[in-house]
Amino acid sequence: MPELPAPPRDGVREVLSALAVSGTLTELYGKEPTGRLDPLLLRRVLAEADARGPQGTVLALLVQLATALPLLADAAATPVTRRVLRASLEGEALLALAATDAAAAGSDLAALGTTVDLGDQDGDLLLDGVKRWVTSALTADHALVLARHRPGRHFTSFTWVLVPLDASGVTVSPADTDLFQGSGVGDIQLSSVTLPRAYLLGRPGRGLALFARHLAVERLASAAWAVELCRRVVSDTAHRLDDRLLDGVPLRQSPSVRQRLAACAVQVSALHALWMQSRERIATDRDGTAAAVLKALSGTTVERVLSECGQLQGADGFGRGGIQQLRSEAAVFGIGGGTTEVVLDTTAERLDHVLAGLTP
Numbered sequence: 303m304p305e306l307p308a309p310p311r312d313g314v315r316e317v318l319s320a321l322a323v324s325g326t327l328t329e330l331y332g333k334e335p336t337g338r339l340d341p342l343l344l345r346r347v348l349a350e351a352d353a354r355g356p357q358g359t360v361l362a363l364l365v366q367l368a369t370a371l372p373l374l375a376d377a378a379a380t381p382v383t384r385r386v387l388r389a390s391l392e393g394e395a396l397l398a399l400a401a402t403d404a405a406a407a408g409s410d411l412a413a414l415g416t417t418v419d420l421g422d423q424d425g426d427l428l429l430d431g432v433k434r435w436v437t438s439a440l441t442a443d444h445a446l447v448l449a450r451h452r453p454g455r456h457f458t459s460f461t462w463v464l465v466p467l468d469a470s471g472v473t474v475s476p477a478d479t480d481l482f483q484g485s486g487v488g489d490i491q492l493s494s495v496t497l498p499r500a501y502l503l504g505r506p507g508r509g510l511a512l513f514a515r516h517l518a519v520e521r522l523a524s525a526a527w528a529v530e531l532c533r534r535v536v537s538d539t540a541h542r543l544d545d546r547l548l549d550g551v552p553l554r555q556s557p558s559v560r561q562r563l564a565a566c567a568v569q570v571s572a573l574h575a576l577w578m579q580s581r582e583r584i585a586t587d588r589d590g591t592a593a594a595v596l597k598a599l600s601g602t603t604v605e606r607v608l609s610e611c612g613q614l615q616g617a618d619g620f621g622r623g624g625i626q627q628l629r630s631e632a633a634v635f636g637i638g639g640g641t642t643e644v645v646l647d648t649t650a651e652r653l654d655h656v657l658a659g660l661t662p
């Protein structure tokens with residue numbers, strides 16, 4: 303394995319470029335990328351990025367490495383889409399992945415309103431619609447846009463299109479938030495965007511099937527980040543409490559505080575253990591149920607650990623860049639890439655299967 307470069311603190315582009323130069327991207331996807339990645343190496347990359355922050359950069363890195371680039375590698379079949387793939391693998395192109403739609407709840411992808419008119423066999427594509435809360439919308443070169451090519455909720459009504467964000471008819475605007483600095487999160491408006499057919503990704507109708515394969519790996523990556531984030535926060539909180547005295551005794555030595563820190567460590571350990579156990583099933587077999595179980599655990603673990611550590615850090619936690627801001631941002635673990643309720647629904651649908659898997 304190559305030495306990981308120390309990622310610069312600033313933008314995701316610098317991080318990607320450093321990862322390309324060090325050979326890490328080649329190591330991550332192999333010499334002929336097909337969409338599969340090495341989950342342990344991805345976890346190391348995310349751990350290093352998390353240690354340096356800001357969280358928005360880690361988010362943009364995660365979307366690029368775990369979802370957008372693998373989906374592009376899986377589906378790029380034309381010279382233009384393969385050129386963008388090559389530039390991404392060389393750390394020179396930043397991608398956004400735009401599924402969440404202004405016309406519907408993000409949890410109801412089958413209701414999305416963005417349309418792509420496929421025209422006739424040799425004709426151009428025509429896109430209309432609005433995508434919202436898209437990571438890297440403001441900073442990326444291209445967005446992978448999930449659109450419907452026919453009405454209705456059927457699984458085969460959706461198709462991915464690679465959209466250059468400087469194309470005529472594309473407008474991007476920042477999300478109305480002070481959080482997630484460095485993520486470039488924003489909305490993408492598509493008004494009669496016309497593109498050659500070569501910008502299609504995969505066969506029409508394969509949109510949701512492709513997304514399901516790669517969303518599973520995004521959930522694996524997000525859980526990896528969750529472990530690293532919680533581990534760092536619990537460790538930081540424990541060290542802070544070494545220096546806070548209560549009647550001359552460090553708070554960390556208070557029996558109740560010790561137990562609360564230990565309970566956080568137990569929760570993170572459980573998430574880590576599940577991650578290690580299910581990583582190949584998700585990364586290689588694309589097991590969507592295993593990914594849903596892992597995502598449900600990571601969303602709730604992050605929430606509990608950050609809430610407990612926020613309480614233990616007292617007023618200092620409200621300082622600029624403190625744990626209370628981190629806690630607000632970290633709530634995205636229970637929302638982005640599928641809310642906790644949505645992944646619990648998936649788990650409920652396969653409940654017997656999940657329980658049957660719990661045998662030694």
Ligand SMILES: Cc1cc2nc3c(=O)[nH]c(=O)nc-3n(C[C@H](O)[C@H](O)[C@H](O)COP(=O)(O)OP(=O)(O)OC[C@H]3O[C@@H](n4cnc5c(N)ncnc54)[C@H](O)[C@@H]3O)c2cc1C
Nearest residue numbers: 399400401402407408409435436437637638639640641643
């Ligand atoms: C920082 C950030 C970055 C993001 N980046 C991207 C990106 O790069 N690309 C992209 O496509 N999207 C992105 N998203 C959007 C994200 O994927 C959606 O927010 C998510 O899918 C949930 O959709 P929603 O926000 O519309 O919530 P809704 O679907 O409107 O749900 C609202 C709430 O309703 C409840 N709920 C929803 N479904 C159920 C259910 N089945 N049962 C019970 N309760 C339920 C939950 O409490 C949920 O939080 C990002 C979001 C954030 C905050």
